[in-house]
Amino acid sequence: MKATDTIRNVFGAWVALVFTITLSVAQSGGVSVPNQILGDETRPVDVVIALDTSGSMENLLDATRARIWDVVNELGRMKPTPELRVGLISFGTDKATEEEGFIIHHVDLTGELDELYAALMDLTIGGGTELVGRALNEALDEMSWSPEWNALRVIFVAGNESADQGAERDDFRIAARAARDKDIIINAVYAGNREQGVVEKWPELARIGLGNFSAIDPSTSSIQIATPQDELLLELNALLNTTYVPYGEKGSDGLANQIAQDGNASRLGVQSCSSRIVAKGGALYNNASWDLVDKTLEEGFDWDSATLGELPENVLEMTLEQRVEFIDAKRAERESIQLRIQAASAEREAFVQAALAKRVGASELGAEMRKTIREQAMAKGFTLDGR
Numbered sequence: 417m418k419a420t421d422t423i424r425n426v427f428g429a430w431v432a433l434v435f436t437i438t439l440s441v442a443q444s445g446g447v448s449v450p451n452q453i454l455g456d457e458t459r460p461v462d463v464v465i466a467l468d469t470s471g472s473m474e475n476l477l478d479a480t481r482a483r484i485w486d487v488v489n490e491l492g493r494m495k496p497t498p499e500l501r502v503g504l505i506s507f508g509t510d511k512a513t514e515e516e517g518f519i520i521h522h523v524d525l526t527g528e529l530d531e532l533y534a535a536l537m538d539l540t541i542g543g544g545t546e547l548v549g550r551a552l553n554e555a556l557d558e559m560s561w562s563p564e565w566n567a568l569r570v571i572f573v574a575g576n577e578s579a580d581q582g583a584e585r586d587d588f589r590i591a592a593r594a595a596r597d598k599d600i601i602i603n604a605v606y607a608g609n610r611e612q613g614v615v616e617k618w619p620e621l622a623r624i625g626l627g628n629f630s631a632i633d634p635s636t637s638s639i640q641i642a643t644p645q646d647e648l649l650l651e652l653n654a655l656l657n658t659t660y661v662p663y664g665e666k667g668s669d670g671l672a673n674q675i676a677q678d679g680n681a682s683r684l685g686v687q688s689c690s691s692r693i694v695a696k697g698g699a700l701y702n703n704a705s706w707d708l709v710d711k712t713l714e715e716g717f718d719w720d721s722a723t724l725g726e727l728p729e730n731v732l733e734m735t736l737e738q739r740v741e742f743i744d745a746k747r748a749e750r751e752s753i754q755l756r757i758q759a760a761s762a763e764r765e766a767f768v769q770a771a772l773a774k775r776v777g778a779s780e781l782g783a784e785m786r787k788t789i790r791e792q793a794m795a796k797g798f799t800l801d802g803r
Contacts, residue, residue, distance in 0.1 A: 423569050427547035441800040460567035461491060461498035461793070462525050464559055465536075466551045468575030468607075470508035472542040475634030476574055476607045476781075481536055482638040482684050483782030485691035488529065489761075490786040491699035494798040498568075500700045501525040502532045503559045506539055506545035508575065517550040517582075518543055525560050529695070529704055530670075530677045548579040548621070549586035552602065556595055570794045571595065571625075572691045573787065574605035579617040583593060588617070592624035603627035603788050605781070607634045628791075640685030641771050645764040652757050653678065653693040661708040661743070666727035670706025697757030 465484075469477060491498045503525040512518045522535040555571050562569065579588050595602050602625025608612030610631035613619065622629035633688040657678075662671045695701050704710040708731065711717060719736055731739055772783065794800065 421620050423430065424697065427467070438621045456487070457496055458499045459496045460562035460564045461500050462503070462559070462567060462569045463487075463500070463789070464505065464555045464561050464571045466505045466555050466562070466571060466573040466674055467539070468508045468546050469506040469539055469541050469574075469579070470546055470577070471541055472576060473508070473607065474541050475638070477541060477574070477783040478638045478684075479495045479632070479634045480574070481680075482688045483492070483691075483780075483785065484533065484536065485681070485688065485695045486782040486791055487693045487785045488700055488791055489691060489698065491779070491793065492695065492700050493801050494790075494793050495801070496798070497699050498793075499527065499562075500529075500530065501527045501562070503555070504532055504535050505551055505555055507543075507548070507551035507554075508577075510519075510543035510545045511540070514545075516589060517547050517554070517586075519547070519551055519554050520749045521554060521558055523560075524558075526555070528541075528705060529701060530673050532702070533677045534673055537677070545581065546575050546577045547582035547586060548573060549573060550582055551586035552588060552591035552595065553586050556591065556598065556600065558724075561598070561600065563705060567599075567796070568793055568798070569598070569600040570627075570789065571600060572605060572788075573602060573621070574607060576607040577616065577667070579604070579621050582598050586600065588621050589624055592621055595625055601625060601792055604629045605784065606631045614663075622735045627782075628788040630779055630781075630788070632781045634781065634783055636780060640687040641768050641783070642686045643764045643767040645767070646686050646690050648760050649690045649693045649757065649764070649794050652753055652760070653696065656693075656696060656750065656753045656757070659709065659753065660703070661728060661746060662706055663708045663711065663728055663731075664706065666706040666729065667726075670703060694757060694761040694764070697754040709743055709750060712743050713747075752790040 465480065467473075467477065467480060487570065488500065488748070493502055504522040504524075505519060506522060507517070507519045509518055509520055511707075512520050523532050525534060552571065552573060555573075561567075592602050602621060604618040604622040604625070604627065606616065606618040608631065613631045619629040656764075657674065660671060660674065662668055664770070678689075678692065682689040702710050704714055708728070719739060731742065734742060772780070
C-alpha cells in the first residue's frame with residue numbers, strides 16, 4: 417500500500433470517528449448540530465395553548481378560534497417540515513373546582529388538529545379566578561412534551577388579569593424558570609392595553625420564559641378578510657374531503673368530525689374557513705388514526721399485518737393489489753388537489769397581507785402569534801420556505 421493511501425485511510429477513519437462522536441453527543445442533548453448534517457426531513461414542534469376562559473374573555477376565545485389555522489399555516493411554511501402537535505388548557509373557568517385550580521386539561525399534545533379544533537370550539541366562558549402560574553405548571557407537568565433534543569416546544573398563555581394571582585402557591589416566575597430548564601418557551605399574550613399588561617406582570621413572565629410579550633385587542637382579532645380565492649378554496653375543499661377513506665373504530669367519527677370542523681370554521685367567517693382549507697392542503701394536517709390514506713404512509717405500515725376487521729367493507733373485498741392501487745389513486749388525487757390549494761393559498765396570502773398593511777391600531781392576535789412562532793422556529797434552526 418502506498419504511503420498516500422495509508423494517510424488517506426487514516427484521515428477518513430478519523431473524520432468518521434469525529435462525526436460519530438459529535439452525533440452521539442448531539443442526540444444526548446450536549447450540543448446543537450445543524451439539521452443539514454443530520455439530514456432530518458421532519459422535526460418535532462409542540463405548541464400548548466393555555467387560555468383564560470373567565471367571564472370577560474369571550475373576545476379572546478373568539479379570536480383564538482378565528483386565527484388558530486393561521487398559526488398552523490405559518491408553521492407549514494417551515495423546513496424541515498414540523499411534526500406539529502398542539503395541546504389545549506383553559507384556566508379561570510367555572511367548569512373546574514378550586515381544588516383543580518379552575519383549570520381544565522382539554523387535549524394533550526396531538527397531531528390530529530381536528531381534535532384540538534373541536535375542543536377549542538367547545539370552550540365556554542365563565543369564572544373569575546385566573547391562576548396563571550398554576551396553569552403553566554399544568555402545561556409543564558401534564559403535557560406529553562417531545563423528548564427530542566431538536567424539538568421546538570412553546571406555550572402561548574393568554575389572559576387579561578394579573579399574572580400574579582395565586583403566586584403564594586404557584587408563582588409564574590418559578591414556573592417560567594422550570595420551563596426554561598425543560599427548553600420550553602413561554603409566550604405571554606395580554607388581552608388589553610399594553611401599559612396595563614406591564615402593570616399585571618405579563619412582560620416579566622415572557623422575559624423569564626425567554627418568550628415574547630404581546631398586548632392585543634381581541635375585539636379586532638376575529639375580523640374576517642374576504643379574498644378572491646375563497647370560492648375556489650371551498651370547491652377544492654369539497655373535492656379534498658372525497659379522498660378520505662375512514663377505517664377502524666375511529667373512522668366514521670373522524671370523518672364526521674372533519675366535516676363538523678369545516679362547518680365550525682365556516683361559521684366563524686370566510687377568512688377562518690379559507691385558512692382551515694389551506695391547512696388541510698398542507699403537510700401538517702394528518703389523520704392517520706382514522707384515514708387509511710394517511711395511515712398507509714406511516715413508517716412500518718404493512719398490508720399483511722393490517723387488522724382486516726378495521727378495513728372498510730369496499731377495501732376488504734379487494735385483493736392486495738387492488739387495495740394498493742385504490743389507496744395510491746386516492747393519494748394521487750389528494751396530492752393534486754392539495755397542490756391547487758397551495759397555489760390558491762399563495763395568492764390569498766398576498767391579498768390578506770396587503771389588506772392588513774392598511775390597518776392601524778392595536779396588535780392583532782393572529783399576526784402576533786404568527787410572528788412569534790416564525791421567529792422562534794427560525795431561532796431553533798428552521799428556515800422559512802426552505803430559505
